[in-house]
Amino acid sequence: xxxxxxxxxxxxxxRGKRMTRSQVIFWCDRIMYFCFLPIAFFLPISxxxxxxxSSLIIAVYLIKRIALFILTIKEQNVTRSPRRIGGxxxxxxxxMAHPLVLPVMIFFYATFLSVIASQFPYLSWKGFFxxxxxxxxxxxxxxxxxxxxxxxxVFLGLFCLSAFFISIAGIxxxxxxKDFIFGHAFTLDGRVTACxxxxxxxxxxxxxxxxxxxxxxxxxxx
Numbered sequence: 001x002x003x004x005x006x007x008x009x010x011x012x013x014x015r016g017k018r019m020t021r022s023q024v025i026f027w028c029d030r031i032m033y034f035c036f037l038p039i040a041f042f043l044p045i046s047x048x049x050x051x052x053x054s055s056l057i058i059a060v061y062l063i064k065r066i067a068l069f070i071l072t073i074k075e076q077n078v079t080r081s082p083r084r085i086g087g088x089x090x091x092x093x094x095x096m097a098h099p100l101v102l103p104v105m106i107f108f109y110a111t112f113l114s115v116i117a118s119q120f121p122y123l124s125w126k127g128f129f130x131x132x133x134x135x136x137x138x139x140x141x142x143x144x145x146x147x148x149x150x151x152x153x154v155f156l157g158l159f160c161l162s163a164f165f166i167s168i169a170g171i172x173x174x175x176x177x178k179d180f181i182f183g184h185a186f187t188l189d190g191r192v193t194a195c196x197x198x199x200x201x202x203x204x205x206x207x208x209x210x211x212x213x214x215x216x217x218x219x220x221x222x
Contacts, residue, residue: 021071028064032057032145040158044166044205045181045195054138061141065093095140108136156212163209170194170202 035053042049069092073085095101111132118124146152165181170192173179181195191199 021068021075024064024067024071028060028067029145029147031060032141033151035060036142036145036155037158040155041162043159044162054134057141058134058137061137061144068092096144098143100139100143104136104139108132160209160212163206166194166202166205167209 035057038049039053069089072088072092111128115121115124115128146155169179169181173184173194174192178185179194184193184195184197192202193199194202196202196205
């Protein structure tokens with residue numbers, strides 16, 4: 001995908017053309033989509049892969065917004081007044097309309113207030129930008145690039161496949177005292193960890209796939 005994007009840019013430059021708004025949206029959304037796929041599969045297995053591809057998604061998301069901002073100014077011939085430029089900037093960087101945008105922004109505001117009143121400013125601000133802001137950017141990116149049923153099905157298929165392997169690893173660990181992914185040993189108190197470092201991490205991860213499979217069962221039953 002990156003090769004095609006670079007080739008398209010080089011060809012447009014050779015022909016004296018500039019990338020259009022639709023081309024920027026198409027290529028950036030496609031890159032973000034392909035970066036989400038390894039996250040869906042390796043989410044419980046590798047934190048390094050999660051951070052690498054999350055950083056790439058956020059970088060491409062910001063590049064897309066900056067490119068659209070520049071194209072909007074050039075196409076509409078926006079005057080250089082700070083008010084007009086500021087309005088165009090806010091309109092360009094506004095998230096896509098979605099029912100969950102408002103709850104996410106309320107959560108962001110509540111978290112921001114708690115960080116301001118925190119007794120440990122350094123750790124709070126580090127967690128705020130490293131976790132909360134990162135997750136919100138990923139949410140904004142996923143509602144922009146997951147625009148077709150096929151993309152959503154592929155993403156959820158990889159997520160379910162990963163959850164299946166992790167569950168099998170937990171069952172394997174229960175019977176053979178070690179999981180087959182990282183070789184984590186059975187805990188002394190008899191709790192299953194699978195490929196996670198602690199049983200609570202494994203339990204927290206299972207909440208999402210279990211809820212998803214229950215929803216599928218209700219959908220199939222109805």
